[in-house]
Amino acid sequence: MARVPVKLVSWEEIVEWSRGLADRIEESGWRPDVVVAVARGGFVPARLICDFLDITDLLSVQSQHWVEAARAAQKAILKYPYRVDLEGKKVLIVDDIVDTGDTLLLAKEFVEREWGPSETRTAAMQWISSVAKFKPDYYYLEVRDWVWFQYPWTRLEDTMQFIARILREDERARSGVSEDELKSIFREWYGVDPEELGFYWELALKRLREKGVVRAENGKLLPR
Ligand code: ADE
DSSP states (O other): OOSSOEEEOOHHHHHHHHHHHHHHHHHTTOOOSEEEEEETTTHHHHHHHHHHHTOOOEEEEEEEEEEOTTOSSEEEEESOOOOOOOTTOEEEEEEEEESSSHHHHHHHHHHHHHSOOSEEEEEEEEEETTTOSSOOSEEEEEEOSOOEEEOGGGHHHHHHHHHHHHHHHOHHHHTOBOHHHHHHHHHHHHSOOGGGGTHHHHHHHHHHHHTTSEEEETTEEEEO
8 A cells, every 4th residue: 555645647537537527517507708727736627628618718826835834734825816807707717626625715715806706616627525625616526535646747746756755754765775776665655656657757856866855876866
């Protein structure tokens, strides 16, 4: 059993899930005038939904997570709280996933308060029902057991973070490992074979070396 359960998501699955989500919206008989993507995760699903539903108006708000002083929990904030006039418009707010639900809820409240639409609804490809504090109006998959969806648009970023975490937290890696040993620890931790990551594996290691997170010494990889 992996320490951090990861589901590697393909581009084909993204198209299939976004299509399924668009179908649910269409079947409900409701049609948005404007789609708002929650950056960065909602960009690709929002763009695909626009394509599948023949919608031209696509805007975005960007959420960011801050670690509050003296608190372990992260707080979601909107990075650029700009204003636009959406009076009389029906707005669909799209994110990739509803995990805690903080991000999508924040975006919805912001758009309702500041942009003045006649109605907002929310949509995500995945809804983690066991942890989310709210249920989106539209979702494609309900997930009960928490898993990290490794979406194709964060493959490099996630691979770097996965490796960095091993180097920080795994006793074997802290004292230096060969690349093959690192691959085997990676499989153990995340249930993903680095071979499935293709060029991302090598690129992640290169970036981590450039950033000074990893150093190579006598054929071993070590944390800085
Ligand atoms: N963003 C927030 N929660 C996530 C999850 N479980 N998988 C992928 N991206 C996420």
